[in-house]
Amino acid sequence: GIQVEQSPPDLILQEGANSTLRCNFSDSVNNLQWFHQNPWGQLINLFYIPSGTKQNGRLSATTVATERYSLLYISSSQTTDSGVYFCAVGHSGGGADGLTFGKGTHLIIQP
Amino acid sequence: DAGITQSPRHKVTETGTPVTLRCHQTENHRYMYWYRQDPGHGLRLIHYSYGVKDTDKGEVSDGYSVSRSKTEDFLLTLESATSSQTSVYFCAISEENEQFFGPGTRLTVL
Numbered sequence: 001g002i003q004v005e006q007s008p009p010d011l012i013l014q015e016g017a018n019s020t021l022r023c024n025f026s027d028s029v030n031n032l033q034w035f036h037q038n039p040w041g042q043l044i045n046l047f048y049i050p051s052g053t054k055q056n057g058r059l060s061a062t063t064v065a066t067e068r069y070s071l072l073y074i075s076s077s078q079t080t081d082s083g084v085y086f087c088a089v090g091h092s093g094g095g096a097d098g099l100t101f102g103k104g105t106h107l108i109i110q111p
Numbered sequence: 112d113a114g115i116t117q118s119p120r121h122k123v124t125e126t127g128t129p130v131t132l133r134c135h136q137t138e139n140h141r142y143m144y145w146y147r148q149d150p151g152h153g154l155r156l157i158h159y160s161y162g163v164k165d166t167d168k169g170e171v172s173d174g175y176s177v178s179r180s181k182t183e184d185f186l187l188t189l190e191s192a193t194s195s196q197t198s199v200y201f202c203a204i205s206e207e208n209e210q211f212f213g214p215g216t217r218l219t220v221l
Contacts, residue, residue: 001170004153032209042209043212045197048122086153098169099210101153 006087006102012075014110021072021105024085031048032063033099034072036067038083045086046072077109114138115213123219130189132216134202142205144169144183145177146196147198148215154201160185192220 013019016085023032034046047054047061048071054061058078063070074081084106088099114137124130134143142161145167146154156169158177164211166177174196178186189196202213 032212033209035212041215043201043215045209045211048209084185088153089212090210098146098156099154100170101152102157103153 001076002084002089002100004028004087004089004100004102006085006105007071008105009103010106010108012108012110015077016080017077018073018075019077021074021085021087021107023067023070023072023089023090023102025070025087027091028067029065029089029091031099032065032070032090034061034070035086035088037086037104038082043086051091074107077110079111082107082109095098113210115202115204116202117200117213117216119216120138120214121217123221124192125221126193127191130192130220131198132187132218133188134185134213135203136183136185136204138204138206139182140204141182143204144210145175145185146201146212147171149198149200157187157200167208170188183220185211194220196220212221 005024019023032050036044049063051065058075060073084104090099116135118133144159145157146153160166160179176188200216203210
């Protein structure tokens with residue numbers, strides 16, 4: 001099956017810093033999502049981005065499907081950004097198959 | 112909020128007992144999914160459904176069964192729970208190819 005690798009596995013930053021999280025995947029995809037899992041375990045949708053670039057406030061994401069990677073940018077980090085960030089990919093369109101998740105990047109923002 | 116609820120939210124049970132987890136959605140989504148999350152792993156797909164009475168296996172389906180007798184409910188059953196099934200279980204729906212997740216059920220098998 002498809003492999004998803006995320007880097008770095010852990011990241012500790014000071015409040016106000018910027019960060020870039022990377023997701024590499026081993027095959028073509030037609031679904032790519034970024035999630036934030038907060039300290040209470042809730043999975044929050046950040047981006048649905050099988051290709052292209054999107055921005056939402058301090059967060060933005062870019063997926064280069066032909067080169068099989070995606071990047072999540074977090075600018076001006078806040079302590080509430082702490083948690084685990086997951087990249088997940090899917091093969092088929094229309095929502096038929098499930099997502100394959102990476103192991104996540106554990107981000108800690110220190111005040 | 113994609114209108115997904117899971118019940119129970121927490122459960123402690125003993126090895127060998129049957130357990131059923133429920134996922135309920137209110138927005139008539141066709142596709143529903145069950146995942147499990149364990150330390151050091153992302154989420155892994157257990158089973159999914161693409162309509163009433165239509166289900167298929169995912170990556171880690173051994174020891175689990177599912178049923179979907181109506182659009183709004185997707186049930187996950189552990190016929191005889193084992194300690195290796197201690198995990199957090201998430202239900203998801205798909206809306207225009209984007210998946211949204213429920214709050215999760217924390218299951219402990221002693």
